[in-house]
Amino acid sequence: xxxxxxRILPAWSRFRLGSVAGARFVSQTPSPAxxxxxxxxxxxxxxxxxxxxxxxxxLYEKNRDFHGFHKDxxxxxxxxxxxxxxxxxxxxxxxxxxxxxxxxxxxxxWARREAERLIKKREAEGVAVLDGNYYDPSKIIxxxxxxxx
Amino acid sequence: xxxxxxxxxxxxxxxWLVTPKWLWTTTTAQALIxxxxxxxxxxxxxxxxxxxxxxxxxxxxxxxPLLVLTCWLLPLMILASxxxxxxxxxxxxxxxxxxxxxLQLFLIMAxxxxxxxxxxxxxxxxxxxxxxxxTRWGNQTERLNAGTYFLFYTLAGSxxxxxxxxxxxxxxxxxxxxxxxxxxxxxxCTWADKIWWAACLIAFLVKMPLYGAHLWLPKAHVEAPIAGxxxxxxxxxxLGGYGMMRMIIMLEPTxxxxxxxxxxxxxxxxxxxxxxxxxxTDLKSLIAYSSVSHMGLVVAGILxxxxxxxxxxxxLMIAHGLASSALFCLANTNYERLHSRTLxxxxxxxxxxxxxxxxxxxxxxxxxxxxxxxxxxxxxxxITSMFNWSSWTIILTGGGTLITASYSxxxxxxxxxxxxxxxxxxxxxxxxxxxxxxxxxxxxIILLMLKPxxxxxWCF
Numbered sequence: 001x002x003x004x005x006x007r008i009l010p011a012w013s014r015f016r017l018g019s020v021a022g023a024r025f026v027s028q029t030p031s032p033a034x035x036x037x038x039x040x041x042x043x044x045x046x047x048x049x050x051x052x053x054x055x056x057x058x059l060y061e062k063n064r065d066f067h068g069f070h071k072d073x074x075x076x077x078x079x080x081x082x083x084x085x086x087x088x089x090x091x092x093x094x095x096x097x098x099x100x101x102x103x104x105x106x107x108x109x110w111a112r113r114e115a116e117r118l119i120k121k122r123e124a125e126g127v128a129v130l131d132g133n134y135y136d137p138s139k140i141i142x143x144x145x146x147x148x149x
Numbered sequence: 150x151x152x153x154x155x156x157x158x159x160x161x162x163x164x165w166l167v168t169p170k171w172l173w174t175t176t177t178a179q180a181l182i183x184x185x186x187x188x189x190x191x192x193x194x195x196x197x198x199x200x201x202x203x204x205x206x207x208x209x210x211x212x213x214p215l216l217v218l219t220c221w222l223l224p225l226m227i228l229a230s231x232x233x234x235x236x237x238x239x240x241x242x243x244x245x246x247x248x249x250x251x252l253q254l255f256l257i258m259a260x261x262x263x264x265x266x267x268x269x270x271x272x273x274x275x276x277x278x279x280x281x282x283x284t285r286w287g288n289q290t291e292r293l294n295a296g297t298y299f300l301f302y303t304l305a306g307s308x309x310x311x312x313x314x315x316x317x318x319x320x321x322x323x324x325x326x327x328x329x330x331x332x333x334x335x336x337x338c339t340w341a342d343k344i345w346w347a348a349c350l351i352a353f354l355v356k357m358p359l360y361g362a363h364l365w366l367p368k369a370h371v372e373a374p375i376a377g378x379x380x381x382x383x384x385x386x387x388l389g390g391y392g393m394m395r396m397i398i399m400l401e402p403t404x405x406x407x408x409x410x411x412x413x414x415x416x417x418x419x420x421x422x423x424x425x426x427x428x429x430t431d432l433k434s435l436i437a438y439s440s441v442s443h444m445g446l447v448v449a450g451i452l453x454x455x456x457x458x459x460x461x462x463x464x465l466m467i468a469h470g471l472a473s474s475a476l477f478c479l480a481n482t483n484y485e486r487l488h489s490r491t492l493x494x495x496x497x498x499x500x501x502x503x504x505x506x507x508x509x510x511x512x513x514x515x516x517x518x519x520x521x522x523x524x525x526x527x528x529x530x531x532i533t534s535m536f537n538w539s540s541w542t543i544i545l546t547g548g549g550t551l552i553t554a555s556y557s558x559x560x561x562x563x564x565x566x567x568x569x570x571x572x573x574x575x576x577x578x579x580x581x582x583x584x585x586x587x588x589x590x591x592x593x594i595i596l597l598m599l600k601p602x603x604x605x606x607w608c609f
Contacts, residue, residue: 068580086181
């Protein structure tokens with residue numbers, strides 16, 4: 001609980017500072033002139049979370065058509081195409097069609113049809129539709145009570 | 150089975166031999182092909198259970214949907230991790246994918262196992278890659294604590310299970326599920342028998358998790374990186390449910406009395422963890438507690454051992470797996486931009502990222518069990534079955550449904566609606582990758598509405 005508060009507190013202090021200074025908190029572009037607004041500088045260096053001393057630059061800066069896969073634009077486009085092809089076209093469309101045309105799953109529809117057919121047949125014959133005994137009791141031959149092995 | 154196991158095994162050489170530039174492309178493609186191949190397992194055209202070409206690995210209508218879910222999840226995990234892992238050195242990226250693949254392998258063998266001991270070994274084996282993923286790639290210092298809780302809670306539950314299985318092997322002579330399903334369940338009269346009964350189930354109850362033993366889950370889900378959270382929420386929890394369904398068939402008739410405290414705990418857990426969700430400030434923690442809540446319903450459904458209970462449990466496990474994983478992916482898209490999971494910081498995102506808001510909306514609707522999504526169908530089947538078992542449960546399950554709707558709506562409104570948080574001045578636009586990830590989560594849920602009999606198990 002306390003750790004959660006500790007995590008929230010810096011965010012609150014950033015909140016207050018942000019509304020006063022109007023500074024950016026997430027994207028820290030290296031050239032303020034291009035961004036057109038003051039950057040966060042030296043407010044809390046520990047929160048920059050840099051990799052090897054570089055600032056966090058959005059990959060959209062270099063590649064306007066960034067798809068989120070890879071920083072090399074060609075690999076990015078190919079990865080996107082491959083992922084969409086195998087994910088949507090193959091797995092969902094072809095896989096979905098395959099699953100749709102699978103035969104009667106668990107023979108449930110067959111069971112329904114068979115039950116209706118048997119009911120129709122038994123009602124036509126005048127026999128009871130359902131009988132408690134699976135086997136005909138008159139056909140079961142039991143040993144007499146006196147017999148012993 | 151081999152047509153899925155061998156390509157998964159070959160994912161190891163793929164990961165280590167492919168050029169770094171094309172690592173993620175090739176692994177994603179291969180994993181998606183494996184997922185497509187796993188759909189062939191859904192073919193079940195007899196009315197009896199097991200489909201197996203050998204005595205050791207087989208599928209039946211319970212394990213098949215979970216297997217397909219597992220295979221489906223690997224490419225999604227790879228897609229989700231691609232961004233945050235790409236800044237690491239290439240060998241560490243390969244190690245990460247290797248861990249995900251080994252987890253996948255163990256899970257496939259666990260769900261496909263026909264021997265209970267193989268299932269147990271794979272059940273334990275999945276702990277190791279998950280532990281490494283949580284403790285090595287988690288983002289906060291609490292990850293060590295989380296890993297410890299995760300490992301020791303599960304181990305403490307499963308060591309009694311090992312003893313119980315060995316006793317069972319000695320009694321019955323075989324632990325093959327193909328044989329055990331025909332054996333007469335022995336009446337359990339002595340105290341030792343009752344402890345044996347508990348030992349069979351506690352491992353899975355901890356894994357699900359049951360409310361009293363759930364403390365590991367919020368920690369592990371929150372501290373894990375996105376792939377870890379996805380696999381934990383979507384599949385590893387369901388290992389517990391699957392194990393319970395397998396074991397409980399041979400454990401009755403004593404289960405009717407001994408299961409009472411666990412059913413009550415599960416139902417109470419739905420209410421309690423749902424209420425905790427309403428008080429969360431951490432987004433991932435909210436989703437984690439929501440998982441506990443949904444799994445409480447699944448536990449209750451399994452423990453009453455009725456056909457509808459089992460069917461509802463399977464449906465809810467699959468639907469929750471996809472919906473919960475989708476929510477974790479959405480939380481991760483926030484986290485990658487803001488490096489914080491605090492709900493307060495990510496308000497009003499609909500104005501900033503309107504397309505992602507659509508996914509947030511659909512995922513939250515799935516979480517709150519909107520008809521006609523399978524989440525509702527599973528919940529409804531379980532609630533009906535529980536009502537038949539005891540009319541009083543409707544108070545708890547109905548209240549649970551209400552609270553689930555509340556916190557799902559709360560999550561949606563807190564992240565998407567309201568004024569845009571002034572602390573978020575420059576957010577990256579949503580990546581195509583993230584949209585694809587969400588589509589691949591939510592389209593299967595919608596497609597499952599069209600053919601739900603795939604998830605009904607062997608009871609319905």
